[in-house]
Every structure is written in structure tokens, then in C-alpha cells.
Amino acid sequence: MPGNDPLHALRPATVLVADDEEAARRLLRRILEPAGYAVVEAASGTEALDQVASLRPDLIILDITMPDIDGVTVCARIKSDPATHLIPVVHITGMTTRNQRLAALAAGSDEFVAKPFDIEELLTRVRSLLRTKNLTDHLVSVEAVVVALARTVEARDNYTEKHLRRVADRSVEVARRMGMTEREIEGVRLGGLLHDLGKIAVPDGVLLKPGPLDRAEFALVRRHPEAGAEIVRPLRAFDGPEPAILHHHERFDGTGYPYGLRGEQIPLAARVVAVADSFDAMTTDRPYRAALSQAVAFQRLEDGRGEQWDPSTVDVFLAAYAGRVPAQEASEGL
Numbered sequence: 001m002p003g004n005d006p007l008h009a010l011r012p013a014t015v016l017v018a019d020d021e022e023a024a025r026r027l028l029r030r031i032l033e034p035a036g037y038a039v040v041e042a043a044s045g046t047e048a049l050d051q052v053a054s055l056r057p058d059l060i061i062l063d064i065t066m067p068d069i070d071g072v073t074v075c076a077r078i079k080s081d082p083a084t085h086l087i088p089v090v091h092i093t094g095m096t097t098r099n100q101r102l103a104a105l106a107a108g109s110d111e112f113v114a115k116p117f118d119i120e121e122l123l124t125r126v127r128s129l130l131r132t133k134n135l136t137d138h139l140v141s142v143e144a145v146v147v148a149l150a151r152t153v154e155a156r157d158n159y160t161e162k163h164l165r166r167v168a169d170r171s172v173e174v175a176r177r178m179g180m181t182e183r184e185i186e187g188v189r190l191g192g193l194l195h196d197l198g199k200i201a202v203p204d205g206v207l208l209k210p211g212p213l214d215r216a217e218f219a220l221v222r223r224h225p226e227a228g229a230e231i232v233r234p235l236r237a238f239d240g241p242e243p244a245i246l247h248h249h250e251r252f253d254g255t256g257y258p259y260g261l262r263g264e265q266i267p268l269a270a271r272v273v274a275v276a277d278s279f280d281a282m283t284t285d286r287p288y289r290a291a292l293s294q295a296v297a298f299q300r301l302e303d304g305r306g307e308q309w310d311p312s313t314v315d316v317f318l319a320a321y322a323g324r325v326p327a328q329e330a331s332e333g334l
């Protein structure tokens with residue numbers, strides 16, 4: 001029973017049953033309700049999409065052949081919308097052709113259940129998909145909590161609003177242009193959002209000190225990449241951002257911290273976040289200096305190519321934001 005599962009503790013899961021045949025919907029309701037699920041029905045593809053938009057069911061059981069919008073198209077729309085793409089879709093296959101099944105798989109369908117139903121099999125599949133969905137929802141909310149934590153650090157550090165968002169967005173743009181994989185890009189995005197999370201471990205008196213820091217205070221500030229990495233390390237879904245958090249203060253010439261890594265020893269995600277973070281810090285008012293203009297900041301990046309920052313990351317950043325042609329392409333054009 002879902003009610004006995006701690007992951008379902010708060011409310012029964014809602015299952016949307018979309019089938020143009022009333023008898024089929026009634027049968028599924030008779031199977032699912034006694035197992036503890038709340039069932040809503042849709043008699044057409046259009047109705048199914050409306051219900052998904054308004055109710056956000058936890059799982060959808062979808063007939064393939066429906067008169068208006070077929071089940072494969074409905075599935076494709078659900079799976080292409082970031083707001084609904086994590087909802088599992090189970091297709092009912094009756095007189096379904098192999099091509100329809102392949103199309104459903106391509107549309108992102110999670111499971112097939114053949115008619116006539118084997119009740120135990122259907123319930124087992126529903127239960128297992130809902131368990132995965134609950135874990136995913138849980139991880140998405142863990143991410144929200146950690147990002148909220150990072151925002152409190154940002155506010156405390158006197159950064160103007162949206163610093164983290166800008167660092168994350170620009171890092172993602174650069175990562176994309178560099179041809180990183182979607183998974184790597186996700187690590188870069190989270191790394192951009194969470195890079196300074198470890199400042200939570202730096203006392204206010206040090207973080208907000210207007211004058212120069214003494215040696216011990218500076219050592220505390222320099223701990224923040226490791227402190228941040230330690231916070232995200234136990235969150236298994238968060239293996240993506242750790243390298244960017246841990247290494248965003250390494251310098252390309254090997255004089256950065258915490259490990260003094262040099263050149264390509266520094267994970268690419270960290271080299272990307274370092275450029276985006278530095279640019280945003282330069283163009284933001286800080287307690288100890290006013291913001292630099294973008295033109296001056298672009299020039300500083302250019303001047304620091306190969307010393308503070310990875311030259312190819314700087315080139316891609318300048319191509320994206322300063323409209324400059326990367327050096328390599330410019331020389332190829334000669």
C-alpha cells in the first residue's frame with residue numbers, strides 16, 4: 001500500500017488515466033483505487049494534456065490510440081516540457097503496432113502494459129515508477145534547499161542580487177560553446193550557483209571586514225572551496241558541481257588555491273566557473289571598490305589569459321559576451 005511507504009507518507013499519489021474507452025478507464029480505476037491511489041480520468045488526448053497542466057499527476061497511464069491527439073504525441077509533449085518531463089508515463093498497448101511502440105519509446109515513454117492487464121504486474125510497475133519519481137522529487141527539493149543556502153551566503157557577502165544566477169548562466173553558455181556534454185553542463189550550472197557555498201563557514205567578522213585581512217583571516221577565507229565541496233559531497237545526486245566548487249580559485253599558472261593545480265590539471269568546469277565568477281565580481285560594486293566597466297573587465301580577462309585563467313575559456317567567454325572572434329578562428333581566417 002502506498003500509505004505504508006514513507007515516501008508516500010504525505011498524500012496518496014495521483015494517477016491520471018487517459019483512454020477514450022470508458023470501460024478501460026473504469027477498469028483501471030477499480031485496480032488503482034483499492035491500492036491507495038487517487039485516480040483522475042481523461043477521455044481524450046486534449047483532456048489529458050489539460051489535466052496534466054492543471055493537476056500535475058504523479059503518474060500517467062496513457063492509451064496510444066485516441067481520436068484527437070494520440071498517446072504518443074501526448075507523451076512527447078509531456079516529456080518535452082521541463083515542468084512535467086519527470087512525470088512517468090505508462091502506455092497501454094492493445095492493438096498497438098511495433099512502430100507505434102517504437103514511437104512511444106522515442107517520445108520518452110517509461111513503461112508498456114499490455115491489455116488485458118495482469119493486475120499484479122500493472123501495480124508493481126506503477127509502484128516502482130512512483131518510487132523513482134518520489135526520489136527524483138526529493139532530489140529536486142534538496143537542490144532547491146542547497147541553492148537557497150547559497151543565496152543566503154550571497155546576501156551575506158554583500159553581493160548584489162543575481163550574482164549566482166549570472167555566474168551560472170554565463171558558465172553554462174561558455175560550457176555549451178565548448179561542446180561539453182549535457183551532464184557536464186549541469187555540473188557547471190550547479191557549480192556556478194554553489195561555488196561560494198563554503199563561505200557559510202567563514203565568520204561575518206572576516207567575510208565583511210572592510211580592511212585588509214591578516215594571515216589567519218585570509219586562511220579562513222581560502223578554506224571556502226573545500227568547505228563548499230564538503231557540504232555537497234554527501235549529496236550523491238550532486239556529484240556534478242563538486243569539481244567547480246573545489247577548484248574555482250585555482251589559477252591556470254598554478255598559483256591559486258586550494259591545491260595549486262596548474263593548466264589542464266584544473267577540471268574544465270572549474271576553469272569555466274572561474275572566468276564567469278571573476279568577470280561578475282569585476283563588474284559588480286564591492287565594499288572595497290566600485291564596479292569596473294564591462295570593457296575594462298574584458299580587457300583584464302584578456303590580460304590574464306594563461307596566468308589567472310584558462311586561455312581557451314577566456315577566448316570563448318569573450319566571443320560570447322564581448323563579440324570577439326576567438327584567437328584560433330581569427331588566425332584560421334588569415
Ligand SMILES: [Fe+2]
Nearest residue numbers: 195196248249
Ligand atoms: Fe569563491
